[in-house]
Structure formats: C-alpha cells, structure tokens
Amino acid sequence: MLRQPRYRVAATVFAMLLVAVLVTGSLPQTSRAQSMTTLTFLGPDFDEWVAFVKVANEIGKPMGIQIKPEYLPWDNVFQKALIDYKSGVKTWDYVYVYNTWIPGLAAAKAVIPIDDLMTTPAAKKAVAPEDFISLTTVGLQFQNKLWAMPMLAAPYMMGYRTDLFADPTEKKAFQAKYGYPLAVPQTYKQLMDVAQFFTRKAGATLMGKPLDQDFYGVVMANKSGGFLFHRYEHILVAFGGDLIYDPKTMQPTVNSPQSIAAAKYYVALHKYMEPGSESLTGGGAERIMASGRGAIAMDALDNMLSVLPVAKLSKIVGKVSYTLLPTQVASRPHANVGDANGLAIYALTQHKAEAFKLATAVLNTQGTKQVMKEYPALIPMRSSVIKDPEVRTNYPNVFNAMSSFINGKPYTTFIPPLKEWVQAQDIYEQALSAAMSGQQSVEDALSGAQAKVVDFFKRQGYVK
Amino acid sequence: MGMKWAVLGSGRFYFWLMTVPAVLYVVVWRLAPAVYTLWLGLHTYNIVYDNAPRWNHLANFVQIARDGALRQSLGLSAKFGLIATAAEVLIGLAAAMFFDTDPPGRNLLLGVFLLPMIMAPVVVGTAWGTLFDRTVGYIPYVLHLLHVPQPDWMATPGTAMFALLVADAWEWTPLVTLLLFASLQAIPREHFEAARVDGASGWQLFRRIILPQVTGMVLVAAGLRLMDAFLELDKVFVMTGGGPGSSTQFVSMFVYKQAFQFYELGYASAVITVLLAVLGAAYWLYLRSYYRALGAANL
Numbered sequence: 001m002l003r004q005p006r007y008r009v010a011a012t013v014f015a016m017l018l019v020a021v022l023v024t025g026s027l028p029q030t031s032r033a034q035s036m037t038t039l040t041f042l043g044p045d046f047d048e049w050v051a052f053v054k055v056a057n058e059i060g061k062p063m064g065i066q067i068k069p070e071y072l073p074w075d076n077v078f079q080k081a082l083i084d085y086k087s088g089v090k091t092w093d094y095v096y097v098y099n100t101w102i103p104g105l106a107a108a109k110a111v112i113p114i115d116d117l118m119t120t121p122a123a124k125k126a127v128a129p130e131d132f133i134s135l136t137t138v139g140l141q142f143q144n145k146l147w148a149m150p151m152l153a154a155p156y157m158m159g160y161r162t163d164l165f166a167d168p169t170e171k172k173a174f175q176a177k178y179g180y181p182l183a184v185p186q187t188y189k190q191l192m193d194v195a196q197f198f199t200r201k202a203g204a205t206l207m208g209k210p211l212d213q214d215f216y217g218v219v220m221a222n223k224s225g226g227f228l229f230h231r232y233e234h235i236l237v238a239f240g241g242d243l244i245y246d247p248k249t250m251q252p253t254v255n256s257p258q259s260i261a262a263a264k265y266y267v268a269l270h271k272y273m274e275p276g277s278e279s280l281t282g283g284g285a286e287r288i289m290a291s292g293r294g295a296i297a298m299d300a301l302d303n304m305l306s307v308l309p310v311a312k313l314s315k316i317v318g319k320v321s322y323t324l325l326p327t328q329v330a331s332r333p334h335a336n337v338g339d340a341n342g343l344a345i346y347a348l349t350q351h352k353a354e355a356f357k358l359a360t361a362v363l364n365t366q367g368t369k370q371v372m373k374e375y376p377a378l379i380p381m382r383s384s385v386i387k388d389p390e391v392r393t394n395y396p397n398v399f400n401a402m403s404s405f406i407n408g409k410p411y412t413t414f415i416p417p418l419k420e421w422v423q424a425q426d427i428y429e430q431a432l433s434a435a436m437s438g439q440q441s442v443e444d445a446l447s448g449a450q451a452k453v454v455d456f457f458k459r460q461g462y463v464k
Numbered sequence: 465m466g467m468k469w470a471v472l473g474s475g476r477f478y479f480w481l482m483t484v485p486a487v488l489y490v491v492v493w494r495l496a497p498a499v500y501t502l503w504l505g506l507h508t509y510n511i512v513y514d515n516a517p518r519w520n521h522l523a524n525f526v527q528i529a530r531d532g533a534l535r536q537s538l539g540l541s542a543k544f545g546l547i548a549t550a551a552e553v554l555i556g557l558a559a560a561m562f563f564d565t566d567p568p569g570r571n572l573l574l575g576v577f578l579l580p581m582i583m584a585p586v587v588v589g590t591a592w593g594t595l596f597d598r599t600v601g602y603i604p605y606v607l608h609l610l611h612v613p614q615p616d617w618m619a620t621p622g623t624a625m626f627a628l629l630v631a632d633a634w635e636w637t638p639l640v641t642l643l644l645f646a647s648l649q650a651i652p653r654e655h656f657e658a659a660r661v662d663g664a665s666g667w668q669l670f671r672r673i674i675l676p677q678v679t680g681m682v683l684v685a686a687g688l689r690l691m692d693a694f695l696e697l698d699k700v701f702v703m704t705g706g707g708p709g710s711s712t713q714f715v716s717m718f719v720y721k722q723a724f725q726f727y728e729l730g731y732a733s734a735v736i737t738v739l740l741a742v743l744g745a746a747y748w749l750y751l752r753s754y755y756r757a758l759g760a761a762n763l
Contacts, residue, residue: 079724082512108512224707276598278619278708284599419513423726434709439621445709452533456726459508 037065037354042081042346043096045071047306048152051374052343056362059370065358067094074281075225078104078422085110085347092346093355097148099139099340100226100415100422106142107419111344113145117356126360128382135406136381139340139414148342149363150381151371154300155405156234156325156336159308160184161295163319164198167207173197184321188238188265188328191218191296195272198295217272219294221285222436224278226422229429230339231298236262237413238328238335244424244453247416250462254428254450255443263432263442270436278433283307290314298325300339301405305377305397322401324408334410340381372398420460427452498740505734512727524734534735536710537718544625544714545694548632553686555633556640561674563641564648574645581638589702592631593618596703621711624704628712631699636692640685647681648674680758687750691743715739 039060043049053069060066070092072080078101084092085108095111105111118124129146136153140146164170165184174182178193185191195217200206202213222228233243241258245251253259270277274288282303289297290307292315297304301322307313308320324334343363345355361367365384369391372378376395379402385391392399415421431449435442457463505524507517528534563574580588595602596617607614615623655673664672697716700706706713706721713721719739723732 082727083724086512104512224705275616276619278616279597280599288599426721426725430707430710433707434711437619437621437708437711439709439711448532459728 035064037351039065039067039093039349039351039355039358040091041067041069041094041096042077042084042092043069043071043094044074044077046074048302048341048371048375048378049096051371051378052151052362054374055367055370056358059361059367060358063354063358063361065354067358074098081105081110081346082108088348090348090350093349093351094359095344095346097140097342097344099338099342100230100425102140102142102147103415103417103419103421105344106145106147110347111147112347112349112352113147114149114345115145117345117352123356123360126357126364128364128384131365131382131384133381133383133386135412136338136340136379139338140342142417148344149359150340150342151363151368152302152341153379153381154302154339154341155379155402156231156299156339157301157304157322157401157405158184158325159289159297159299159304159320159322161316161319162321164207164295169208170206184323185296185326188235188326191326192265192269192272194296195269199272213293214275216274216288216294217296218269219285219289219297219299220273220277221280221282221299222270222273222277222433223281223284224429224433226425226429227281228278228432229425230300230337232262232266232429232432233337233415234298234325234335235266235328237337237411238262238325238332239265240329240332243337243413243415244421244428245416245418245457250457252424252450252453252457252463254431254453255446260442260446263435263446266432267435267442278436287313290316292316301401302377302379305379305401306375309397322397323404324410332411334408336410336412338412338414420456424453424456427456501733502737503733504730505737507730508728509730510727511723511729517730520730524731525738527731528734528738533710533713534715534718537713537715540625540712541694541696541714541716544628544632544696544712545690548629548636548693548696549686549689551629551633552637552640552689553682555637556685557644557678557682559637559641560644560648561670563645578638578642580635581642583635585635585698586702588631588635589699592627592634592699593703596627618704619708621708624708624712628696628699628703631703632693632696635699636689640689643681643685644678647678651677680754683754683757687747687754691747694743 041049041053041056049069049071053067056067077096078098081092081095081101082104095105097105097111106113114127118127118129127149132150133153136155137146137150140148140150165182171182174194174197177197182194182197183190185194197217198206198215199217200211200215202211204211204215206215220231222231236259237243239258239262241256241262242253244254246253274280274285274294277285280288282299283306285299286297286303286307288294289304290310290313297308297320304320304322309317311317325336327333327335329335343359345352345359349355362371365382365388368378368380368382368385369388372380372385372391372395377398379398380386380391386399386402418424427449428446431440431445434440435445439445440448454463504517506519506522508514508520508523509517559577563570563577567573594600596604598604598616598618601617604614604617617623617627651673656669659669659673694714695716696714697720700712700714700717701720704712706717715735719732719735722728722735
C-alpha cells in the first residue's frame, strides 16, 4: 500500500473536521428551523420598527414564529415592495406601510387587506377594529378596506421651548419689536414673527446669555424624498390649498393662489430654519432641536418625543411642550394632514396565517404596550391603549400631547386616494425644493410643476 | 492528442465550439437587452400597474421631443461632463508630469494617488456627501474655523454641482494620471536632453515635446471620461438626489426616476434609446476625428 503524502493526509483531516463542524453546527439549526416559522419584514431602519421586531420575536417565540427584519432607508421601502411584488419576489411576509403609500400598494395588490383576513369572529376579535382611533387609522384605508394593522400614529405638532417663551427679557423684547405679547404661535403670521425673532447669530444674547452657536427660530426636516413635502403639506392645507389636485374634478391645483401663498410662506420661513435642513430627516432635525439650538420644532409628534425628552440625547429635557399647529384659514383650524404607519401583509407571503396571527398578537392592546416599553415615543392608534391607566402614568408626554391633539379638534385631512400619489408628490416637492434653493421663483417652480402634473394626469387618463 | 485537436481545429465543429460562447454572450447579454429596450421604448408600460406593454404609436418619442425636464437634464449632464473632464485632464496631466520627474517614493505616492479610482462610486459619493454636510462635514467645519463665509453646499444649485464635480475629479483624475503617465514614460529621455542642450525652456519642453506626444492619450482619456461623466448616476444619487430642485438631475438620474419612481419603463426605455443613438453618433464623430488627428501626426 502506497503511503499518502503528508499534505494529502492533512487536507483530508482538515476536510473531515470541516464537515464535522458543519454537520454538528447545522443540526440544531435544522431542528430549530423545523419548529420555528420565520417571517421576513421589509421596513425602515426606524427605532419604533426595531422595537416592534424585538417585541414580535418575544411574543412569537411561544407561537413558534420569529421575525427576520430587512431594514432599508424609509423612502426606499415603498419602491422595493412594489417592484419586488411585480417581479414575483416571495421573500417578504410583512411590509411596513406609510399612509401615503396605501393607494399605490393597494392598487397594485401588493399587500393583502386586513379586512380580507377577518373572515371569522375570532379573527375579527383579534384585530378589534372598533378599538382603533379612526382619526388616525383613516389613512390606512382605501376603497373601504383597511390595508395594514395600525401601529403608530404621527400627528404633526409644534414642540416649543417653554423657557424661551416664559423669559421676561425675551417677552419684553418681542413686545417692543412686534407690538404684541410673545406667546406660542396660534397663527402662521405669529409663527413667522416668532421664528424671525428667535433666529440669532452666535455672539448674540438669548435669555440674557451670549450664544456660542447660531440659534434658529424653527427646526424642520426638508430632505427630498418625502420628508420635505410631509412638513410642508400641513401649511398647504392650512392656507386653504388642495393636496396637489381637486379630488372632485381631478384637476391639478399646484399653482393655485392658495398653493402659491403656502409655498411663498414656506420659502420665507426657511430663512429661519437650521442650515442644512435640506439633507435632514425628522430624526436629524430633532437632534438639532435637542442640542438647544432651536425655539420651535414642527414635526411628527413621535419624532419629537423620541429625542427631546430623552436625557442622553437632549439638552432641553423638561423644557419642551407640545401644541397644535397654527391656523391660517379660519375654516381649517390647526390644519394638519393625518399620518399613520402600519404593518401590512405582503401579497406573495408564504405564511399568510402565521403573519396575520403574529401581527394581531403584537399590535393588540397588550402588545402595543409592550412595544411602548421599548419605544416610549410610540403614539398608539388604539383607544384602549391611550385610556390605559398604566400608559397615562408611564407616558405622560404621549398622553398629554395626544389629549391636547384630540381635544383641540384640529382640521385633519388625509391624502387623496390616488395610486400615483407618491409620484405627484415628488413633482411638487421638487418644485418646492427649487424655490427654496433659489433655482426658480415660487411662481415659476409651481407653474412648471403644474404643467408636469397635468401632463402626468393626462398620461394616467385622469384628465383630457 | 495534439494531432486530434489540430485536425478538429480545422473542422466546422471546432469553429462553432469556439464561436458559440462569444456569440451567445453578445446576443444574450448585449443584443437582447438592447433590442428589448428598443421594443419597450415603443410601448406604454407602467411596470407596476400595467399588465403588459401597450403599443403607443411612437408617443414616447413625441414626448421626448417636448419634454423640458429631459432637455434640462441633458444640458446639466453636458455641463457636468465637460467641466469634470476638463478639470480631470488638466489636473491629471499636471500629476502625471509630476510623477514623470521621478520624485522620491514615486511608486508609493502613485499607489496612494490611484486609490480613489478603485473605490466604489457609491462609497465616494457617501464620503464626499459627508465631508460637505453642513451638520457633520469636515469642509464646513474647516471653513467655520477660518471664518470663511460658507454656503449651504447641498442646498444651493451652484455649490451642489461644485461638490459633485469635486467628488468626480477626486475619483477619476487618477485614471487620467495613470494613462498620461504611461504615455509620458514612453517619451525617449534623449528628446528632453537634446532640447535642454539647445537651450529649450520648461514651457518649450512642454509645448514642443510633451504635448505633441501625449495628445493622442489626452484625447483617449478625455473621451473616456466625457462619456462616463455624462452618464454619472451613483454620486448624484447619494450626494444630492438630483437636487436641490432639479439642479443636479443629470440624464441618468432622470431615466432612473422615470423607470423606478414613476415606473414608466416604456418612456425610460425610449429615452435610453435616444441617448444611445446620440452618444453613439458622438462617439463615432470622436473616433473619426481621433484617427484623423493620428493620421495627421504620422504625416
């Protein structure tokens, strides 16, 4: 018998070891895989969804279900869900949805309506639709169906620095300059005055102390891709404008007088915002506010609550209160556009029953409270959660802000049911960005956008 | 064995055996997508909402003719391509001449200098986007320390374009340098020595010896860079997203938005077809003048 060369022996031993490791390593995984169903979640890399996944894995464990997330930038999720569905990709079970995406996803049939899954009394009980705060969940409906399990409302509000508004020096100076007392803005005229008043360069004084950095009247996120339009749309509605078109006639109204007035206002207000706001998302803008460099933040309530009261992130803990957006047109008091986030079940899921079971278990009253423990800024969409004494006690910011929102009875509208909404919004947003950067005047930018939307609507067959 | 292969080599089987992979590659990977794109360009097809493409009587091409946004994007691409190419050729030539002087540690320096070229464009875009960022960027920070008034780089049309040009030049000047350095190295040293003996100045050396001998390579480098910069997408996508407004929405970004934000695959395909035709014509003109220039130089 010929003797094997040493390197062959070594290679054989190494290969056997490798096989042994792989076999022993894979055995428990196989057995785990046999007992656990893995659901995949396509969503944004936001704290609340990280919290959701964590809680879902805890709740799902005894049910034999686990979630594997795939996090993408927020504005890419919609695009990926649509294209993946159209391409027949069966990877996903859950898709995060934002209310403006619902018409597009629903029209493409990329997600399954929750109503279609409530086929038994037990299933209906698990969803408990009567418990939803309809003011917040309307945005997740399309053609009389609910397309996602409501997870998080994000009403747009103002967070303002209570210490600044109470400071006697600032009050005196404001009164002297504008002829009326300094107060939390109730109108957009007052907001502009306040924003202008508090915008100061480093070296100037604020509350009697010199500033070591520039200070901004209003802090907002203006990144293109949706963030800019989602801040601006409230002002557009407050000024009496349509959301891009008149749903009754389908005629685009991008350059209507109301729209032009709103855009001019926003461009003027932009002068008092933090520089670089064009590249900031909500989280980034709130970091600026939290660093003590802004007087007022206008943002989704949960964005503000996830940063401003958090000691390790914020220098202004205990110095911020939340109130409704200002009013411009009297018939639309504190106008705002509803904002809702939910969990949809992907149309090509291979685990429809398990996905529904886990979604209803995590987003019921107890599950939502569990998610709130991980993400205390969560604005629940179930009245049972808001009314829960434990929530009232443990999350006073959420409770107080939501109470003021609900009791203030703001004029709330939702984006119209247009499947091409995201595209139409992109056209308007680009025009607004052009006006803000000085590339074009407001009138030219919006007239150009109007022509584009008309052309777009013609191609879709909405107008002739 | 060798005998058998030789016999086979002269036969038809061997001919097809050797040819088919190349033909398959060209047909499957090159020709088929191009023909499909051309075919899609003749149809209306929303990838998400349409079940199948619909013939639209050349409507896409009519729309191209009257699409102001596309014209603007083409203009911006041309502007970006020309400025970026000019900057890269000038800086690249200067760097190549520096390396040609054989400075100490030349190989190490050259290696470091060439690094940006091997980085993924998305990484380059992310790095420069961060450097110019108003909140965390190093460039605004340094300008702040120097008390220099600083623009809002990504929020102003002119400075956003400038930032993209800087990023592109940083990434691709090394390629131009590499090409021109190779060309410079091929010039016989005796030419310089003889010219110096005759009292030629530095400028005369450059004008009479260097420039005539690297012109061909300069044209090659400029042609490559112009075509590539004209179709720039990655860095725009990462750094500006085409904004502010539409001030950096180059033609590739325009096509991307049509295809993957508006899902109008038919229209996007028509634009690509037209672009291909225009670039093909430009490339043909470029090659023709290049060979003419070479021919004239040989005479």
